Amino acid sequence: MRTKPGKAIFALCFILILCLGTSCISLGLAQEEKEKEDIRPERGISVAFEYPEVIINRGDDVSVDLIVKNKGKRDENVYLRITSAFPEWDTKIKTYNFSISSVHVPDGEDKHVTFYAEPEKDIKPGTYEFKVDARTEDGQLKVSHQLTITVQEKEKEKGEIELTTSYPVLRGPSDARFEFSLDVANKTDKEDTFNVTAKGPKDWQINFKPPYEDKYISSLRLKDDESRSLNVEVTPDRLSKAGEYLIPVLISAGESRAEAQLKVIITGTYKLEVGTATELLSLETEKGKPGNISMYVKNSGSAIIHDIEFLSIKPENWKVEFRPEKIEALEPGSLKQVEVSIVPAQEALVGDYAVGLNIGGEKSSDDLELRVTVKASAAWSWIGIGIIVLVIVGLFGLFVSFGRR
Amino acid sequence: MTGIGAIFRKELADHFSSYRFVILFALIAMVSLITTYMVGIGLSEELSGIAKPKFVFLMLFTSTGPLFSLVQFVAFFGPLIGLILGFDSINRERSTGTLSKLASQPIYRDSIINGKFLSGVVTIAIMLISILLVVSGLGLTLIGVVPGVEEVWRIFIYLIISIFYISFWLGISILFSILFRGIATSALATLAIWIFFSFFVSMGATVVANAMVPLDQATTEDPEMVMRHVRLQRAVSLLSPMQLYNDSTAIIIDPMRKTTGSLVLMGAVERLLSERFRRPLALSQSIYVVLPHLITLIAVTFICFGLSYYVFMRQEIRPI
Numbered sequence: 001m002r003t004k005p006g007k008a009i010f011a012l013c014f015i016l017i018l019c020l021g022t023s024c025i026s027l028g029l030a031q032e033e034k035e036k037e038d039i040r041p042e043r044g045i046s047v048a049f050e051y052p053e054v055i056i057n058r059g060d061d062v063s064v065d066l067i068v069k070n071k072g073k074r075d076e077n078v079y080l081r082i083t084s085a086f087p088e089w090d091t092k093i094k095t096y097n098f099s100i101s102s103v104h105v106p107d108g109e110d111k112h113v114t115f116y117a118e119p120e121k122d123i124k125p126g127t128y129e130f131k132v133d134a135r136t137e138d139g140q141l142k143v144s145h146q147l148t149i150t151v152q153e154k155e156k157e158k159g160e161i162e163l164t165t166s167y168p169v170l171r172g173p174s175d176a177r178f179e180f181s182l183d184v185a186n187k188t189d190k191e192d193t194f195n196v197t198a199k200g201p202k203d204w205q206i207n208f209k210p211p212y213e214d215k216y217i218s219s220l221r222l223k224d225d226e227s228r229s230l231n232v233e234v235t236p237d238r239l240s241k242a243g244e245y246l247i248p249v250l251i252s253a254g255e256s257r258a259e260a261q262l263k264v265i266i267t268g269t270y271k272l273e274v275g276t277a278t279e280l281l282s283l284e285t286e287k288g289k290p291g292n293i294s295m296y297v298k299n300s301g302s303a304i305i306h307d308i309e310f311l312s313i314k315p316e317n318w319k320v321e322f323r324p325e326k327i328e329a330l331e332p333g334s335l336k337q338v339e340v341s342i343v344p345a346q347e348a349l350v351g352d353y354a355v356g357l358n359i360g361g362e363k364s365s366d367d368l369e370l371r372v373t374v375k376a377s378a379a380w381s382w383i384g385i386g387i388i389v390l391v392i393v394g395l396f397g398l399f400v401s402f403g404r405r
Numbered sequence: 406m407t408g409i410g411a412i413f414r415k416e417l418a419d420h421f422s423s424y425r426f427v428i429l430f431a432l433i434a435m436v437s438l439i440t441t442y443m444v445g446i447g448l449s450e451e452l453s454g455i456a457k458p459k460f461v462f463l464m465l466f467t468s469t470g471p472l473f474s475l476v477q478f479v480a481f482f483g484p485l486i487g488l489i490l491g492f493d494s495i496n497r498e499r500s501t502g503t504l505s506k507l508a509s510q511p512i513y514r515d516s517i518i519n520g521k522f523l524s525g526v527v528t529i530a531i532m533l534i535s536i537l538l539v540v541s542g543l544g545l546t547l548i549g550v551v552p553g554v555e556e557v558w559r560i561f562i563y564l565i566i567s568i569f570y571i572s573f574w575l576g577i578s579i580l581f582s583i584l585f586r587g588i589a590t591s592a593l594a595t596l597a598i599w600i601f602f603s604f605f606v607s608m609g610a611t612v613v614a615n616a617m618v619p620l621d622q623a624t625t626e627d628p629e630m631v632m633r634h635v636r637l638q639r640a641v642s643l644l645s646p647m648q649l650y651n652d653s654t655a656i657i658i659d660p661m662r663k664t665t666g667s668l669v670l671m672g673a674v675e676r677l678l679s680e681r682f683r684r685p686l687a688l689s690q691s692i693y694v695v696l697p698h699l700i701t702l703i704a705v706t707f708i709c710f711g712l713s714y715y716v717f718m719r720q721e722i723r724p725i
Contacts, residue, residue: 349663353681391707
């Protein structure tokens with residue numbers, strides 16, 4: 001069978017045209033894309049501080065992010081150099097853990113590095129300008145950016161830590177324990193650990209305690225804007241004399257610090273000591289007869305003790321007398337002798353009794369327990385022996401008068 | 406005093422060879438041994454846990470076993486020894502007619518009574534010493550505790566008191582044997598005296614106290630009244646030598662006892678303070694506490710003997 005040649009040619013032409021058409025369109029599109037890419041320059045970098053102007057307090061250091069951008073069409077190694085710096089500043093460019101002098105930036109990307117500047121402690125307040133130059137490896141591209149740091153005078157203690165106490169002065173004897181309560185407020189804007197230290201007189205013990213807890217601390221952690229109370233327990237040296245003692249308490253964390261002055265007024269201790277001259281705490285006596293013992297009362301504290309009175313715990317119907325009956329005042333370190341006379345009751349049994357003496361003065365007292373041995377009266381024994389002798393003599397009288405019969 | 410030695414030796418030989426003495430001694434020794442044995446067994450069980458008890462050895466004599474303690478036994482039946490040894494000492498000689506023969510020998514008349522009394526005392530002493538020694542030896546093996554010096558002293562003093570006490574009864578019985586011619590009469594009289602002092606005086610004391618200071622519902626509450634009652638009762642019962650002996654031996658043998666009284670008025674504080682130091686009394690203190698008792702006992706013994714001596718010396722001795 002024959003085919004029509006005309007028809008076949010037409011179909012071929014149509015396909016050709018179709019193919020051409022599509023290729024033309026696709027070519028055109030490619031042309032368009034090429035033109036878009038070409039907007040970027042062949043090479044281009046930029047460097048910029050994240051915060052070009054920084055205000056700090058004196059003593060603080062500065063770290064600001066430095067953004068390095070590659071705007072070109074090829075990767076670049078960018079060299080960074082701080083060109084203008086001050087001798088009182090220690091400056092460097094670094095990443096997380098090391099200093100750097102160049103950074104590799106792939107095309108179209110940007111890198112963040114840190115500009116770090118640490119001033120000397122006594123830097124003057126003012127404006128300091130730092131300039132960072134960046135250039136490509138071949139030195140064809142150079143850019144720079146400037147950072148202005150304004151150092152201002154530190155606001156004193158304000159906005160840092162506060163240390164307050166409601167009762168800064170306590171008084172008492174030297175054998176007492178003083179507890180101050182301090183309030184620590186963290187007004188800094190960061191959480192921190194604060195060390196607390198105190199300096200007292202020699203041989204004094206000063207401990208810090210959390211309230212209601214029985215442990216000693218030397219530092220405490222406070223969140224920002226948190227405040228907490230803190231007990232300071234002061235145990236003075238027992239031998240310290242009466243007077244005023246200052247205890248500065250310091251709380252510090254890094255640069256921020258606060259101080260509070262605590263004061264302890266020692267009034268002297270009250271301590272009575274009672275004993276007998278021979279150290280013997282026993283005495284012997286008879287029923288109804290006084291037994292005497294002399295005891296001493298000693299003021300071993302550091303303050304005068306007034307109104308020392310004597311009490312006794314004794315069996316019923318017994319008599320215990322003191323001479324003198326009362327001591328008006330006893331100087332520290334001095335000693336007084338007191339005669340004690342103990343009279344057992346007539347009906348007391350033979351044997352040992354305990355008699356307690358209580359010597360109580362103003363704010364101090366001491367006890368003494370005596371063993372009183374009540375002995376049987378030996379007076380009757382002679383009468384008894386007399387009776388026996390009389391009876392025997394009578395017997396012998398009988399022997400003599402009636403014997404030899 | 407010529408002849409007293411001969412009388413003394415003869416009487417002693419008579420005592421030791423008589424069946425009466427042997428039976429009596431066997432009885433008393435047996436009862437004391439049984440008593441001590443029971444007490445000893447009880448004590449060693451009781452004390453097994455205690456670290457170091459004080460005066461354990463004396464407990465052997467004082468603690469009451471199932472029946473009574475050795476001290477109580479001697480107090481009650483000890484007088485019987487004295488009575489039995491003496492109730493016929495003179496009137497038997499008289500009724501058998503040996504007294505006039507004895508008096509016709511070249512010995513003084515007082516040697517007879519002295520020798521009889523002395524031999525009785527020595528017999529009593531030997532009896533008591535042997536009983537105490539046997540009991541102590543038994544105690545040593547039973548408890549295994551060696552007595553201390555003070556304990557030995559206390560036992561010694563107890564022995565002396567007991568000898569005097571039993572000698573008192575011996576004196577009574579000798580007195581009755583002089584007073585009454587009949588042996589049965591004097592035996593009955595001594596028994597009556599013993600019963601009177603042992604039972605009736607203590608009963609009579611209660612009766613007297615009840616009559617003088619009656620204790621009824623109201624007065625029992627009052628400690629003063631109770632004390633008066635008890636004091637009166639004690640005073641009356643002290644008429645009995647047995648009470649004297651009981652009180653004194655109780656104090657001597659038990660160092661923890663501080664008074665002879667059975668009831669003591671004590672305040673609350675006094676009680677507390679006296680119990681603070683629980684210390685036994687020193688031996689001298691124990692003696693002082695019962696010194697009046699001891700003196701009375703000894704004096705009564707001497708007086709009793711003196712009385713029988715006087716009566717015997719004044720009596721006529723006729724051959725029958």
